[in-house]
Amino acid sequence: GKEITLLMQTLNTLSTPEEKLAALCKKYAELLEEHRNSQKQMKILQKKQTQLVQEKDHLQSEHSKAILARSKLESLCRELQRHNRTLKASEEGVQRAREEEEKRKEVTSHFQVTLNDIQLQMEQHNEKNSKLRQENMELAERLKKLIEQYELREEHIEKGFKHKDLKQQLVDAKLQQAQEMLKEAEERHQREKDFLLKEAVESQRMCELMKQQETHLKQQLALYTEKFEEFQNTLSKSSEVFTTFKQEMEKMTKKIKKLEKETTMYRSRWERSNKALLEMAEEKTLRDKELEGLQVKIQRLEKLCRALQTERNDLNKKVQD
Numbered sequence: 088g089k090e091i092t093l094l095m096q097t098l099n100t101l102s103t104p105e106e107k108l109a110a111l112c113k114k115y116a117e118l119l120e121e122h123r124n125s126q127k128q129m130k131i132l133q134k135k136q137t138q139l140v141q142e143k144d145h146l147q148s149e150h151s152k153a154i155l156a157r158s159k160l161e162s163l164c165r166e167l168q169r170h171n172r173t174l175k176a177s178e179e180g181v182q183r184a185r186e187e188e189e190k191r192k193e194v195t196s197h198f199q200v201t202l203n204d205i206q207l208q209m210e211q212h213n214e215k216n217s218k219l220r221q222e223n224m225e226l227a228e229r230l231k232k233l234i235e236q237y238e239l240r241e242e243h244i245e246k247g248f249k250h251k252d253l254k255q256q257l258v259d260a261k262l263q264q265a266q267e268m269l270k271e272a273e274e275r276h277q278r279e280k281d282f283l284l285k286e287a288v289e290s291q292r293m294c295e296l297m298k299q300q301e302t303h304l305k306q307q308l309a310l311y312t313e314k315f316e317e318f319q320n321t322l323s324k325s326s327e328v329f330t331t332f333k334q335e336m337e338k339m340t341k342k343i344k345k346l347e348k349e350t351t352m353y354r355s356r357w358e359r360s361n362k363a364l365l366e367m368a369e370e371k372t373l374r375d376k377e378l379e380g381l382q383v384k385i386q387r388l389e390k391l392c393r394a395l396q397t398e399r400n401d402l403n404k405k406v407q408d
Contacts, residue, residue: 091317115332118311122335125307129342132300132349135293139353142289146360149282153367156275160374163268167381174388188402259392284364297350304343311336 094114101107315336 091314091321095321118314118332119335122339125304125339128300129346132297132346135297136349136353139293139356143356143360146363150363150367152275153370157370157374159268160377164377164381167384171384174391178391188405293353297346297353301343301346301350304346308336308339308343311339 094110097110098107101110315332
């Protein structure tokens with residue numbers, strides 16, 4: 088209102104229509120300068136829009152990296168399942184070794200019984216030394232055969248234990264490798280989560296800044312519309328100047344509508360990025376649960392290894408005895 092009263096006062100001071108028209112042209116030049124400044128601001132906003140699009144592409148690439156990490160974790164889980172199957176097979180081999188050990192014990196007990204019988208017969212039948220020598224020769228050959236069979240069986244059991252030790256070392260190495268890969272994937276996931284949080288905060292800040300600029304442009308538009316209406320009422324003669332000014336104002340309204348659409352688009356993009364961040368947090372909780380399950384399996388495998396080692400030591404002691 089003050090600007091229009093000042094303009095009317097200056098126009099009243101002027102006497103000729105040419106001077107009034109020159110004053111109006113000067114005022115129009117000032118308004119045109121303000122319009123150019125607003126266009127500069129529009130260019131700055133467009134640059135920010137391109138930056139936001141680049142940030143969105145970066146987020147999509149990070150999301151694809153997270154999907155690749157998830158597929159790697161699934162392959163590791165499948166590898167652990169294969170190791171569990173191999174461990175079950177090794178347990179069956181240990182069971183067979185136990186059965187062979189029991190058979191060996193039965194043979195040795197039977198052999199001991201036969202030895203006792205032979206000693207009793209030697210004490211009772213000292214008179215029949217010639218016949219007993221022959222029988223002793225035969226028994227010695229049998230004993231030799233039994234000892235050779237026993238040694239062969241001992242070698243077979245020892246080979247089985249060595250094979251089991253090699254399998255145990257392989258399982259331990261693969262478990263350690265799986266733990267390291269899980270730890271690396273967890274650290275990478277944490278870094279990606281921090282980056283997404285920063286990007287979400289930055290996009291929210293940009294959205295608020297765009298809202299402030301939108302309100303400022305709306306205020307300017309309202310001010311321009313008021314000025315235009317007052318000019319149209321007071322200066323009906325300069326219709327050509329006002330028509331051009333009206334066209335400029337319509338262009339400004341179109342640009343402001345376009346800005347409003349862009350702000351809504353940026354707001355929706357920010358909401359999508361926030362949703363993706365929540366989904367990644369849920370995936371992290373799932374991975375943490377899977378990691379806990381794997382740690383429980385590792386503890387069970389360690390208990391099984393310790394039990395197998397104690398059993399192997401007991402078998403070695405028995406063999407030595």
